[in-house]
Each structure stands twice: as C-alpha cells, then as structure tokens.
C-alpha cells in the first residue's frame with residue numbers, strides 16, 4: 001500500500017491506495033501534520049511500501065513532514081518535483097520551477113484523462129485555472145483568492161462583518177440577493193467564484209471552440225457546479241497527476 005499526500009496551503013489531503021490496482025483503502029482531510037499522523041495510524045497496521053507527496057508549502061515544512069512520515073511509518077517519501085515536460089505536457093511558465101506543483105499535477109492528470117485540450121479549475125484556498133492545448137502545451141493560467149481568502153479578507157478589513165461557520169453554511173441554501181450580512185457575503189463570494197469559472201470557460205471556447213474538457217477540483221468545487229454544467233468534477237485530480245509524476249513499484 002502507498003500513502004499519498006496533497007499538502008495545500010490550508011489542508012492536507014491524504015489517502016492510502018493498494019499498490020497493485022490503486023484501490024482506495026482510506027483517506028481524508030486534516031489541518032495539521034499531527035492530525036495526519038493520527039488519522040493514518042487510525043487505519044491500523046498498514047503494510048505501507050512507500051509514500052508520494054505533492055506540496056505547495058515551504059521546503060522546510062515539506063521536509064519536516066517527510067521526516068515525520070519516515071519516522072512513524074518507516075517508508076521513504078517521494079516528493080513531486082518541477083519538470084519542464086512530462087507525459088506529453090509541456091510546462092508553460094517562463095520559469096517552470098515557479099509553477100505551483102498542485103497546478104502542474106492537475107494539468108498532467110487532466111491531459112491524461114481528457115486526451116485533448118483541457119481547462120482545469122481548482123477551488124482551494126486559492127482559486128486557479130490552467131489551460132492545456134490538444135498538443136500538450138500548457139498555456140499558463142490564473143490565480144486569485146478562493147472562498148476562504150475572500151471571506152477572511154472581508155472579515156479582517158471591515159468592522160461590521162462578523163458571523164459564525166454554521167450561519168455561513170445555512171446562507172448558501174440559495175444565491176438570491178442576501179438579506180443579512182452572512183448571506184450577502186457568502187453568496188457574493190460564491191458568485192465571484194462562479195464568474196471566475198465562466199470567464200475561464202469563455203476563454204477556452206475562444207481558443208478551442210467546443211473541443212475541450214473542463215475539470216473542476218478542490219474543496220470548493222461543488223459551489224461552482226451550476227456555473228459549469230459541462231465540467232467533470234474530479235476531486236482527486238491532483239492525485240492522478242501525482243501517481244504519474246512519482247511512480248512507485
């Protein structure tokens with residue numbers, strides 16, 4: 001079995017997959033290294049043979065987590081590294097090492113699944129979009145604040161925007177004009193995300209006509225579903241790319 005890890009800016013997504021057929025034994029989302037160790041240990045004694053990781057965290061944080069995993073589960077951790085080209089996809093950044101590894105792996109996974117032009121839109125802490133043409137050329141993409149960042153900016157820089165998580169969740173039962181602060185903010189931010197998605201799809205259409213696949217991923221992808229009815233929601237898209245970038249036996 002293999003321990004797979006996607007270390008985003010706010011959360012660590014993890015899962016344990018069988019070596020032979022990639023069947024998923026367990027997984028989850030945690031908000032700290034210690035919570036990760038506890039969650040994986042909670043699956044009992046696993047015959048782990050290796051681990052692979054993608055991280056957008058600092059070198060120090062990433063190597064600290066690798067050391068913890070090595071120590072606790074006695075496996076080496078293969079960390080996905082930036083490359084100029086892989087699996088038919090060419091990194092489109094001027095400096096390929098600067099492209100976020102989550103974006104790169106999402107692009108690899110999407111091109112592998114679509115076998116043609118594709119647009120990846122990932123709604124996490126940040127929202128990001130990446131374009132891969134039918135010949136595998138990564139054209140670049142866009143980054144802007146995701147739902148958690150938009151929310152916290154409003155809360156931090158205003159005096160009268162204050163509400164709790166439970167009312168935030170209730171506010172999203174509809175997108176009608178808000179009649180309370182929580183509704184106005186939560187619905188407004190969801191409309192921003194949806195407009196981002198629509199703008200990316202419009203751009204893909206201008207480039208490629210109708211001949212492209214849209215992938216939605218990231219924790220907040222479900223909030224955007226209705227703005228992109230044609231999209232494939234693939235929550236584990238980064239893991240698809242991770243398996244390609246870090247093959248283990």
Ligand SMILES: Nc1ncnc2c1ncn2[C@@H]1O[C@H](COP(=O)(O)OP(=O)(O)OP(=O)(O)O)[C@@H](O)[C@H]1O
Nearest residue numbers: 008009010011029123124125126147148218219220
């Ligand atoms: N079970 C869950 N646990 C945590 N967050 C969740 C969950 N389901 C949905 N979310 C939402 O997903 C968002 C975080 O998304 P994600 O985990 O993709 O971010 P991230 O990988 O940490 O960020 P980034 O990819 O931008 O670095 C949060 O806004 C959160 O509300």
Ligand SMILES: CC(C)(CO)[C@@H](O)C(=O)NCCC(=O)O
Nearest residue numbers: 056098099100101102103126143
């Ligand atoms: C944009 C984020 C923060 C999204 O997780 C990540 O992909 C990242 O740190 N990227 C580096 C900057 C860039 O991709 O241009």
Ligand SMILES: [K+]
Nearest residue numbers: 007008102124
């Ligand atoms: K991520």
